[in-house]
Amino acid sequence: MPVTVLLVDDEPLVRAGLRAVLGAQSDIEVVGEAADGAAVIPLVRRLRPDVVAMDVRMPLLDGIEATRAVLRTVADPPKILVVTTFEDDEYVYEALRAGADGFLLKRARPAEIVHAVRLVAAGESLLFPASVRRLAERYGDGSGRPARSVLKRARLTDREAEVLRLMARGLSNAEIAAGLVVGAETVKSHVSAVLAKLGARDRTQAVIAAYESGFVEPR
Numbered sequence: 001m002p003v004t005v006l007l008v009d010d011e012p013l014v015r016a017g018l019r020a021v022l023g024a025q026s027d028i029e030v031v032g033e034a035a036d037g038a039a040v041i042p043l044v045r046r047l048r049p050d051v052v053a054m055d056v057r058m059p060l061l062d063g064i065e066a067t068r069a070v071l072r073t074v075a076d077p078p079k080i081l082v083v084t085t086f087e088d089d090e091y092v093y094e095a096l097r098a099g100a101d102g103f104l105l106k107r108a109r110p111a112e113i114v115h116a117v118r119l120v121a122a123g124e125s126l127l128f129p130a131s132v133r134r135l136a137e138r139y140g141d142g143s144g145r146p147a148r149s150v151l152k153r154a155r156l157t158d159r160e161a162e163v164l165r166l167m168a169r170g171l172s173n174a175e176i177a178a179g180l181v182v183g184a185e186t187v188k189s190h191v192s193a194v195l196a197k198l199g200a201r202d203r204t205q206a207v208i209a210a211y212e213s214g215f216v217e218p219r
Contacts (some may be wrong), residue, residue, distance in 0.1 A: 002029040003121040006043055008066070008085060010035050014106060016082075018053060019111045028117060031200050037066030044070055049070040051122050053104065056084045056091045064095045071099040079120045079202075087128070093135040097212075101202050102127030126203045129170025136211035149212040154197035161215075164189040168207045168216045187210075 007015045007030060015033050015206045022028045032049045037054065038061040044052065045181070056063035066212065070077050077193055083093045083130060092103050100125070116127060126132065126183045157167040159180075176209050177187045191203070200206040210216040 002027050003051060003070060003117060004029050004031045004049045005117060006030075006032045006034070006040075006047060006052045006060075006070060006078070007051040007053070007061075008017055008037060008040055008052060010058045011055070014083070015210055021152045022063050026151065028114065029148050034047055037061035037063060037069075040066045043126075044074055044078060049118055050082055051079045053081045053083050053117065054100075056082050056089065056103075057083070057096050062091070063100070064098050065089060067095055067098045067100050072176060079123065081127075082118045087131045088134065088137075088138065090139050093139040096132065096135070096204055097209055099201060099205065103131075123202055124173055126167065126170045129168070132204070132207060133168075133211070136208065150198055150209055151213045151215050154194075156194065156197060160190055160194050160197070162186065164194050164206060164210055165216055167194070167203050168210050216219065 007018050009015050009018075020218065021031045021063070023030050029090065032043050034043055036058045037120050040052065040054070054063045054066060067080050070080065070158055080100040082092055082100045083106060084092050084103055085106050087103070087105055097102070101120045102116065104113060108116070110196060119127060140184060162180070171190065173184055173187045177184045180187070195202070195206055198206050200209060207216070
C-alpha cells in the first residue's frame with residue numbers, strides 16, 4: 001500500500017512542486033490538497049491520509065493550530081510533517097510541541113522530501129535531530145515544569161532512560177541496537193515503553209519532553 005499524503009499550503013507553486021516530487025514515487029500517493037489549515041479536518045476525515053504535509057504559516061489557520069485541531073478531534077490521526085521556509089522558526093518548534101511529527105524545509109531537494117515523508121510515515125526516526133536540539137535550546141519555555149512532571153511520573157528504567165537519550169541524538173532503532181549490543185526487537189520494545197510511559201505519540205514528542213524537562217540537555 002502506498003503512503004498517502006495530503007498537501008496543505010497557501011502557495012499553489014509549493015503544492016504543485018510537492019505533488020510533482022511525491023507523485024513520481026511508486027510508493028507515495030498525493031490524495032488531496034488544501035490552501036489553508038482551516039480545511040484540514042474535513043479532508044483528513046474524508047481522505048484518511050497517512051501523512052499531512054502542512055505549511056506552518058497560513059492566513060486563516062496556521063499549522064500549529066491545525067495540528068492541535070487534528071490531534072484533538074480526529075481518531076487515529078495522520079502523521080504531520082510541517083513544511084517551513086526557515087528551520088530556526090519559532091513556529092516550527094511550537095508546531096512540534098503541539099504534536100507535529102517532524103518538519104521539512106521548502107528548499108529541500110526532491111530526494112530529501114521523499115525521504116522525509118517516508119521517514120515520518122514509518123515513525124521510527126527523528127527528523128533533523130540537530131535542528132530540533134537548537135530549537136529546544138532557543139525556544140524552550142524555560143520552566144519545563146509540565147515536562148519534568150511527566151518524566152517523574154513515567155518512572156523510566158535505566159535502560160529506557162538510556163534509549164531516550166539515544167533517541168534524542170536522532171539514532172534509529174538499528175543504530176541504538178548496535179550501540180547497546182542488543183537486538184532490534186528489544187530496542188523496539190524499549191522505545192514503545194518510553195512512548196507509552198511519557199504519553200508521547202511518537203519519537204519527536206518524547207524527545208521534546210526530554211529537552212523541556214532538562215532530562216537531556218539541548219547542547
